[in-house]
Amino acid sequence: MKKIVVIGSGFGGLSIASRLSSKGFNTTLIEKQSDLGGRARTFYNNGYKYDAGPTVITAPYLINELFTLHSENLQDYVNLLPVKPWYRFLFENGEYLDYGDKLSTTVREIKSKYGYQNSKSYLKLLKHSKKIFNKAFIELSEEPFESILSMVKHLPDLINIRFDRSVYQTVDKYLGDKNLNKALSMHPLLVGGNPYSTTSIYLLIQYLEWKWGVYYAQGGTGKIVDALEKLLNKKDVEIKKSTEAHKIILKGKKVVGVETSEGIINCDAVVCNSDPTYTYQKLLNIKPKKITNRLNLKHSMSLFVLYFATKKIYTSVKHHTIIFSKRHQELLNDIFNKKVFITDPSLYLHRPSATDKSMIQNNNDTFYVLAPVPNNLSNINWENRGKEFSSIIISILEEKIMPELSSNIVNKFFVTPNYFENDLNTYAGSGFGIQPVFTQSAYFRYGNKCHSSDGLYFVGASTHPGAGVPGVLSTAKVTEKLILKDYGHNK
Numbered sequence: 487m488k489k490i491v492v493i494g495s496g497f498g499g500l501s502i503a504s505r506l507s508s509k510g511f512n513t514t515l516i517e518k519q520s521d522l523g524g525r526a527r528t529f530y531n532n533g534y535k536y537d538a539g540p541t542v543i544t545a546p547y548l549i550n551e552l553f554t555l556h557s558e559n560l561q562d563y564v565n566l567l568p569v570k571p572w573y574r575f576l577f578e579n580g581e582y583l584d585y586g587d588k589l590s591t592t593v594r595e596i597k598s599k600y601g602y603q604n605s606k607s608y609l610k611l612l613k614h615s616k617k618i619f620n621k622a623f624i625e626l627s628e629e630p631f632e633s634i635l636s637m638v639k640h641l642p643d644l645i646n647i648r649f650d651r652s653v654y655q656t657v658d659k660y661l662g663d664k665n666l667n668k669a670l671s672m673h674p675l676l677v678g679g680n681p682y683s684t685t686s687i688y689l690l691i692q693y694l695e696w697k698w699g700v701y702y703a704q705g706g707t708g709k710i711v712d713a714l715e716k717l718l719n720k721k722d723v724e725i726k727k728s729t730e731a732h733k734i735i736l737k738g739k740k741v742v743g744v745e746t747s748e749g750i751i752n753c754d755a756v757v758c759n760s761d762p763t764y765t766y767q768k769l770l771n772i773k774p775k776k777i778t779n780r781l782n783l784k785h786s787m788s789l790f791v792l793y794f795a796t797k798k799i800y801t802s803v804k805h806h807t808i809i810f811s812k813r814h815q816e817l818l819n820d821i822f823n824k825k826v827f828i829t830d831p832s833l834y835l836h837r838p839s840a841t842d843k844s845m846i847q848n849n850n851d852t853f854y855v856l857a858p859v860p861n862n863l864s865n866i867n868w869e870n871r872g873k874e875f876s877s878i879i880i881s882i883l884e885e886k887i888m889p890e891l892s893s894n895i896v897n898k899f900f901v902t903p904n905y906f907e908n909d910l911n912t913y914a915g916s917g918f919g920i921q922p923v924f925t926q927s928a929y930f931r932y933g934n935k936c937h938s939s940d941g942l943y944f945v946g947a948s949t950h951p952g953a954g955v956p957g958v959l960s961t962a963k964v965t966e967k968l969i970l971k972d973y974g975h976n977k
């Protein structure tokens with residue numbers, strides 16, 4: 487029986503481990519941290535638990551598949567609760583837009599706030615998004631893209647959907663209000679992209695949300711991670727926590743093992759869920775010149791995330807609120823390109839108790855708020871500036887949405903780009919891997935299989951099709967296909 491080691495337990499690593507074990511491979515999953523989940527793990531702090539990362543769960547069938555492969559059911563492990571509304575968008579001038587979960591209500595909301603013409607145009611935009619979704623998600627997200635030729639045959643369709651336009655440009659073509667444009671072009675930020683430079687292919691996310699809805703895992707996203715851990719244990723996947731890979735061992739071109747903090751593990755193949763840029767540099771020690779065309783890769787922005795609990799229950803705060811700063815394009819340019827310290831961040835506020843009352847803990851409301859910030863290719867010293875930035879965030883929340891916040895906080899801590907770089911081993915602390923621009927998509931993204939070594943594969947945010955929970959779960963589907971092509975089924 488072929489033995490495969492999976493390095494890393496993000497959603498990418500957990501899903502490929504489930505897929506490979508269902509096909510009879512002897513699978514070992516190693517994780518540097520003492521807990522599983524990577525960006526999707528749970529933080530425990532002073533008697534509170536907080537979702538560390540993903541909170542917007544979409545395309546749940548992709549999670550369910552990991553269970554049905556083993557003739558099990560996700561519903562027996564975790565309950566997914568529908569979120570209503572999906573998002574509240576709050577603008578600088580105090581106006582807001584509630585978006586999802588019913589199309590008719592959303593269209594009515596757009597009509598009452600932005601007029602009849604914009605509500606009609608929104609439906610046209612959604613139709614365009616559906617067209618992109620049918621091509622890019624349904625047809626292409628599971629295709630391995632092993633050669634440039636595999637890309638060429640799709641070019642006419644991609645030209646037809648105007649992949650050359652950015653998400654923002656496309657939204658702007660349909661809608662006629664600056665605030666509405668900001669709101670409806672925000673999806674690239676969920677996968678590490680700047681709406682002004684992300685190819686409009688990623689507008690597919692807009693329709694994807696309507697297709698399957700937006701959910702929250704009862705008890706927190708960590709419940710999905712726990713469910714996958716239970717499943718893998720049941721299916722005899724060996725899970726080794728607090729085990730860091732230091733080197734992937736090659737014999738000639740062939741992968742033969744992994745050197746870890748706990749000793750050497752011999753194997754026939756390795757799947758890296760660790761960030762590919764980090765993996766090539768640190769685990770394979772391949773000199774940069776050999777990582778052809780990878781030198782100019784654009785890595786995503788990073789995130790500053792403040793986790794906190796309040797004695798006041800903020801009942802009027804919705805589950806997902808996106809608070810836009812007055813500056814938009816310039817702000818994103820400061821974050822993505824100039825990489826300077828910002829003092830007027832846009833924010834995403836997560837209040838899980840709006841959907842799941844069990845997230846009121848110790849009689850207190852729990853939250854996280856995140857701000858996109860430059861990755862660590864900036865010169866920002868977060869050790870020195872973290873507290874200052876956290877105070878900036880609290881004052882924005884206090885002014886715009888959570889009165890008397892400072893005097894109500896009973897617990898708080900934050901993570902900076904250093905957490906992503908040092909704890910999760912992502913290059914330059916990028917929050918989402920490489921950016922979703924066209925020149926880093928499909929064939930141009932990190933390959934799910936490494937062609938210079940035999941038995942080396944990748945899953946996760948920087949591989950095809952990309953970041954975000956549905957994207958990352960799909961990377962494992964692509965990688966599974968490639969492994970089965972090379973090794974066949976093991977059953």
Ligand SMILES: Cc1cc2nc3c(=O)[nH]c(=O)nc-3n(C[C@H](O)[C@H](O)[C@H](O)COP(=O)(O)OP(=O)(O)OC[C@H]3O[C@@H](n4cnc5c(N)ncnc54)[C@H](O)[C@@H]3O)c2cc1C
Binds near residue numbers: 911947
């Ligand atoms: C704050 C935040 C909020 C987000 N919100 C959403 C959302 O609401 N919805 C959504 O769909 N997406 C969201 N995302 C994106 C989504 O969380 C990620 O795209 C996805 O979880 C990434 O999974 P992954 O498998 O690529 O890698 P990761 O989760 O990064 O996992 C990689 C794992 O590899 C481990 N590792 C690294 N190096 C080694 C080594 N040498 N040895 C052993 N282990 C190693 C790391 O410790 C880590 O556990 C969010 C991301 C963040 C950061």
